[in-house]
Amino acid sequence: MNDHRRRRPSRPNGSRPPKRKDSPARPPAEVDPARQVALDVLRAVRERDAYANLALPQLLGQRKVTGRDAALATELTYGTSRAAGLLDEILAACSNRPLSDVEPTLLDALRLGAYQLLRTRIPSHAAVASTVDMVRAEAGSRPAGFVNAVLRRVGERDEAGWIAELAPDPAADPVGHLALRHSHPRWIAQAFADALGSTGDELAAALAADDARPAVHLVARPGEISADELAAITGGDPAPYSPYGVHLEAGAGDPGDLEPVREGFAAVQDEGSQLAALAVTRPDVAGSDLRWLDLCAGPGGKANLLGALVTLDGGVLDAVEQAPHRAELVRGITRDLSVRVHVADGRDPGLEPGYDRVLVDAPCTGLGALRRRPEARWRRSPDDVGDLGKLQRELLLAAVSLARPGGVVGYVVCSPHLAETEGVVSDVVRRSGATQLDARPHFPDVPHLGDGPGVQLWPHLHGTDAMYCALLRAA
Numbered sequence: 387m388n389d390h391r392r393r394r395p396s397r398p399n400g401s402r403p404p405k406r407k408d409s410p411a412r413p414p415a416e417v418d419p420a421r422q423v424a425l426d427v428l429r430a431v432r433e434r435d436a437y438a439n440l441a442l443p444q445l446l447g448q449r450k451v452t453g454r455d456a457a458l459a460t461e462l463t464y465g466t467s468r469a470a471g472l473l474d475e476i477l478a479a480c481s482n483r484p485l486s487d488v489e490p491t492l493l494d495a496l497r498l499g500a501y502q503l504l505r506t507r508i509p510s511h512a513a514v515a516s517t518v519d520m521v522r523a524e525a526g527s528r529p530a531g532f533v534n535a536v537l538r539r540v541g542e543r544d545e546a547g548w549i550a551e552l553a554p555d556p557a558a559d560p561v562g563h564l565a566l567r568h569s570h571p572r573w574i575a576q577a578f579a580d581a582l583g584s585t586g587d588e589l590a591a592a593l594a595a596d597d598a599r600p601a602v603h604l605v606a607r608p609g610e611i612s613a614d615e616l617a618a619i620t621g622g623d624p625a626p627y628s629p630y631g632v633h634l635e636a637g638a639g640d641p642g643d644l645e646p647v648r649e650g651f652a653a654v655q656d657e658g659s660q661l662a663a664l665a666v667t668r669p670d671v672a673g674s675d676l677r678w679l680d681l682c683a684g685p686g687g688k689a690n691l692l693g694a695l696v697t698l699d700g701g702v703l704d705a706v707e708q709a710p711h712r713a714e715l716v717r718g719i720t721r722d723l724s725v726r727v728h729v730a731d732g733r734d735p736g737l738e739p740g741y742d743r744v745l746v747d748a749p750c751t752g753l754g755a756l757r758r759r760p761e762a763r764w765r766r767s768p769d770d771v772g773d774l775g776k777l778q779r780e781l782l783l784a785a786v787s788l789a790r791p792g793g794v795v796g797y798v799v800c801s802p803h804l805a806e807t808e809g810v811v812s813d814v815v816r817r818s819g820a821t822q823l824d825a826r827p828h829f830p831d832v833p834h835l836g837d838g839p840g841v842q843l844w845p846h847l848h849g850t851d852a853m854y855c856a857l858l859r860a861a
């Protein structure tokens with residue numbers, strides 16, 4: 387740790403405390419509540435592996451930060467979290483010591499200040515002064531002086547100027563260039579490039595959309611409320627593709643406060659998740675169609691939608707979830723539906739085979755939902771892909787064996803990484819004898835669905851998370 391205060395030589399017993407030569411005579415500046423919340427959330431994310439989108443509303447509530455201050459705290463927290471990699475490159479170029487030698491709490495403040503300088507309209511002097519004031523109040527004037535000096539150097543160029551200076555040459559290394567420009571780890575930018583078959587404009591559009599703040603999507607529970615009614619009540623817009631979806635404006639407040647959500651008529655769910663769950667209900671199955679299975683159900687978003695639909699038809703959904711606390715969430719959201727929740731390992735859940743439809747919404751890297759989890763891109767590593775691959779294959783194989791002959795199996799991941807999508811599906815098709823269906827007709831009216839047979843949705847093309855869905859028919 388590089389704590390400046392600890393480095394000071396200890397003073398002899400009984401001597402007077404040294405006058406802080408770096409303490410100016412001015413009174414301590416008032417620390418702005420929005421920026422302080424943002425800084426404290428960034429710290430919680432780093433120190434406790436907190437999720438910014440959970441820690442932020444909690445802290446705003448505790449400190450009673452509302453209105454414009456809450457909006458600013460949200461913008462600064464999420465924006466700084468997303469941009470951390472780009473900000474670090476720039477800060478490293480402006481610091482006279484390696485960032486690894488900078489005390490982590492100072493680095494949080496530097497990122498927050500640099501974000502304001504480069505990606506907001508906050509005047510430069512306010513961005514620097516507010517950050518320096520917070521550091522001075524917490525750590526004293528020497529660290530504040532360091533932060534001041536670094537941020538002043540950051541402010542000498544705008545974001546485009548820094549990218550021109552620091553990013554790899556786009557002709558020689560297009561993926562590296564776009565990764566830095568849109569603040570994504572290189573391996574994730576490469577995974578997007580591989581899935582899109584593009585290292586040019588389309589990759590740039592995908593990374594840019596992934597870096598933007600997404601709208602909140604709601605699902606209207608079938609049988610309870612229509613999407614039009616939900617849109618009218620919430621002031622949102624009916625979603626373009628999901629018949630049950632509603633889009634709220636970005637920054638429209640906490641959707642949990644909306645009455646239809648509190649009452650259970652609606653829930654927060656990305657439109658891509660709705661489309662993937664609905665796709666599993668669409669291919670024809672001969673005969674009875676009343677036994678459905680969700681093999682990875684927690685926290686229950688898709689079980690809620692599938693459960694509502696199968697309940698309307700007079701059938702039953704079995705919802706399997708390995709983690710007891712997540713199974714409890716499924717129970718809560720589906721409590722008045724024809725849904726049976728089982729705490730079990732989906733690879734061997736001990737259920738009677740013969741399901742008409744099975745959904746495997748497998749544990750995955752979540753690379754398709756990075757825009758909703760601001761810090762996630764910096765926490766994931768390429769090793770996660772390999773670790774998850776075995777489990778994804780085993781779950782999908784189990785799903786195929788639990789479906790009846792001719793039954794439909796949907797494999798869904800919130801990731802466009804080819805190792806988690808086509809890699810898993812082609813292996814399981816080969817090993818199980820199941821047939822892969824063309825999923826595209828089961829996403830009616832959705833454009834840009836590629837060559838099939840799997841469907842990959844994208845934020846820049848569909849306004850959804852980058853959800854992948856393959857449909858199989860069991861042999």
Ligand SMILES: C[S@@+](CC[C@H](N)C(=O)[O-])C[C@H]1O[C@@H](n2cnc3c(N)ncnc32)[C@H](O)[C@@H]1O
Nearest residue numbers: 682683684685686687688707708731732747749
């Ligand atoms: C992507 S999430 C599912 C999201 C859920 N379908 C929804 O729409 O809300 C994957 C879930 O699978 C669960 N899981 C992980 N391993 C499992 C296993 N072996 N068997 C059953 N569930 C498992 C995780 O705990 C997690 O809740």
